[in-house]
Amino acid sequence: MSEEKGAVEGLAVVDKEAGWTSHDVVAKARGVLGTRKIGHSGTLDPDATGVLLLGVGRATRLLRFLTPLVKQYEAELVLGVETTTLDAAGEVTAIHDMAGIGPQEVAAAAADFVGDIMQVPPMVSAVKVGGRRLHELARQGIEVERKARPVIIHDLVVAPVGIGTGVYRMEVSCSSGTYIRSLGADIARALGGGGHVRALRRLAIGSFTVSEAHPVDSPVLLPMGAALRDHPAVTAGEDLGRRVIAGQVLGADELGGAGGGPWPVLDSRGRLLAVYEPYTEGWVKPAVVISP
Structure with missing residues (x-):
């Protein structure tokens, strides 16, 4: 599927029912949302229930940042x-x-x-x-x-x-x-x-709990910026935003991210531009670039 503007995308917090495999949930969500570009983070046993995170559209590229969460x-x-x-x-x-x-x-x-x-x-x-x-x-x-x-x-x-x-x-x-x-x-x-x-x-x-989860037949999509809310975000001004979208390697002080990364970079409207991660000492590089 193309990643054209207006495509269905975001993060769905699903409350998986017993008897479903994680693959079953993905297959069902593909039919409900009308796209095949869906993946999940954190497999659950068929008999288990509860939180399963689905990345939809370009958000599938963000799932690897959710896997390490507690x-x-x-x-x-x-x-x-x-x-x-x-x-x-x-x-x-x-x-x-x-x-x-x-x-x-x-x-x-x-x-x-x-x-x-x-x-x-x-x-x-x-x-x-x-x-x-x-x-x-x-x-x-x-x-x-x-x-x-x-x-x-x-x-x-x-x-x-x-x-x-x-x-x-x-x-x-x-x-x-x-x-x-x-x-x-x-x-x-x-x-x-x-x-x-x-x-x-x-x-x-992480911070995604059953209280905000929905059944797979009525998923609610969170924007991609919210999908990475457990990581310290950087809000980029216009100049930095252009460099981020271009995928430039930056000095760590230029980015100004807290902690050891990864760092979601947002524009002034809260839209995700990219995810940066440590590179060589004093430098950071884009792991994922998302054009808003």
């Missing part, structure tokens, strides 16, 4: 029952008697997972091993060794759901790439048993 989730950890997928959709593989484990023990085990940790991706995931996605191998009954990857658990709160149910509500704030299913299974394993996660819901990606 994610927030809620879920329920069911102790005592292991499954093939680490969630309620899988087949039961083991049963453990964990009736004697109480809230204090669960909270203590969970506290050990706060901070920088190493996490093994589940077999049912989109991670590639040997050029093939793990979920494709899992469907064929093949399990392969996966390397642990560094993730960050910024905050983790667990609380019992009812008395003596063995079910705990989890509230998690974490880095991109964290698997909540694996986190739940690892906590259960640390308690000497096993478990799985159910009712997984993503509450936020």
Whole structure:
């Protein structure tokens, strides 16, 4: 599709329903918005619900700046029952008697997972091993060794759901790439048993929360400038704006962006002109240029 003026574009904050893959949501949005140029940031499991960010039109070029944003989730950890997928959709593989484990023990085990940790991706995931996605191998009954990857658990709160149910509500704030299913299974394993996660819901990606999310059949498009609201913006005057649109490398002091970047550059009307990122020492370069 051409990127001509007037094309449908922007960021949609979607509240994904259970039973939909992230690809299903993109396919539906293409029909609703009448364009094929749509991508998403932050895959959600089919059984999971909550925030999924869709880039539409030229906003697809901005998705990579949204991927690193902190994610927030809620879920329920069911102790005592292991499954093939680490969630309620899988087949039961083991049963453990964990009736004697109480809230204090669960909270203590969970506290050990706060901070920088190493996490093994589940077999049912989109991670590639040997050029093939793990979920494709899992469907064929093949399990392969996966390397642990560094993730960050910024905050983790667990609380019992009812008395003596063995079910705990989890509230998690974490880095991109964290698997909540694996986190739940690892906590259960640390308690000497096993478990799985159910009712997984993503509450936020950065500042984009479920409170502003819409169903995929009635998406609301935010302007591209708002799509990068979690990054410190620079408002360019007329002269700087011309240089930015031309894609010029600039001195860092000329741009005047705060922090380590990336920096969305807006015109006086709040329209996105470009996104700049660090280049060599003292210099910044455009990662994306958008003509308003």
